[in-house]
Amino acid sequence: MTLLRDHDLARAFDHASPTYDRLTALHPGYRTDLLRSARRLRLPDGGAGLHVLDLGCGTGTSTRALLRAAPRARITAVDASSGMLRRARAKPWPDRVRFLHLTAEEMAKAGEGPLDAVFAAYLFRNVIHPNRVLAAVRSLLRPGGRLAVHEYSLTGSPAHRALWTAVCRGVIVPTGTLTGDRALYHHLWRSVLAFDTASAFADRLARAGFTGVRAAPVAGWQTGIVHTFLARNGSTTTGERTR
Ligand SMILES: C[S@@+](CC[C@H](N)C(=O)[O-])C[C@H]1O[C@@H](n2cnc3c(N)ncnc32)[C@H](O)[C@@H]1O
Numbered sequence: 001m002t003l004l005r006d007h008d009l010a011r012a013f014d015h016a017s018p019t020y021d022r023l024t025a026l027h028p029g030y031r032t033d034l035l036r037s038a039r040r041l042r043l044p045d046g047g048a049g050l051h052v053l054d055l056g057c058g059t060g061t062s063t064r065a066l067l068r069a070a071p072r073a074r075i076t077a078v079d080a081s082s083g084m085l086r087r088a089r090a091k092p093w094p095d096r097v098r099f100l101h102l103t104a105e106e107m108a109k110a111g112e113g114p115l116d117a118v119f120a121a122y123l124f125r126n127v128i129h130p131n132r133v134l135a136a137v138r139s140l141l142r143p144g145g146r147l148a149v150h151e152y153s154l155t156g157s158p159a160h161r162a163l164w165t166a167v168c169r170g171v172i173v174p175t176g177t178l179t180g181d182r183a184l185y186h187h188l189w190r191s192v193l194a195f196d197t198a199s200a201f202a203d204r205l206a207r208a209g210f211t212g213v214r215a216a217p218v219a220g221w222q223t224g225i226v227h228t229f230l231a232r233n234g235s236t237t238t239g240e241r242t243r
Pocket residue numbers: 009010013034055056057058059060061062078079080081084102103104105120121122123126127
């Protein structure tokens with residue numbers, strides 16, 4: 001099956017947006033895993049004085065995690081799907097959180113940098129040119145700025161691949177079919193199988209010029225299936241604001 005890309009993917013997310021929060025609420029650990037990954041950015045002072053980007057914010061669940069991890073940061077959240085963004089904007093947010101309808105690829109030209117940190121949850125598996133998006137992220141981050149990518153990325157072990165396929169066949173695709181979004185949830189299944197393994201994505205980050213790259217597993221049944229990737233934009237400088 002061909003994976004959904006670009007406008008087709010944005011349209012599929014538009015269609016799925018009314019039921020997206022209900023489906024992810026059924027997913028054990030969805031919110032706590034996002035919060036754990038956002039906290040792994042270890043932004044100091046609750047993010048006071050920092051500008052942080054949520055790339056591919058969807059309906060705002062990852063934005064909420066970022067806000068909880070850095071309650072004093074200014075947060076810009078962007079997404080390619082107008083339907084997902086409509087759901088995000090309809091939620092209550094403090095003034096320092098704002099949403100923009102932009103693709104990750106367009107973000108580099110939007111004049112939003114320099115940023116102190118970027119959080120990207122469940123995005124990279126969906127983009128056509130991950131290296132270009134990583135280059136865009138680096139161009140937006142200040143030197144030493146932090147990146148946390150929360151993503152389905154298998155270890156490469158046959159057991160994790162088989163578990164992912166069993167969960168998709170048994171739960172995710174049938175549930176998505178009930179809401180009329182089979183193509184999107186089938187895409188979820190296949191895109192995870194097609195995406196980089198955790199070590200390959202860590203190598204991709206290093207090749208893109210990120211430093212201090214490490215992959216940390218999440219807890220629960222998704223251990224070996226979802227990872228947080230942490231990295232910095234090049235070397236750090238004396239006196240920088242994030243530690
Ligand atoms: C699986 S959802 C995750 C949303 C949110 N980060 C969360 O954790 O709940 C992936 C989101 O990435 C967005 N997306 C996919 N490709 C994108 C791109 N190239 N630029 C910006 N957003 C994109 C989709 O529209 C969708 O809202």
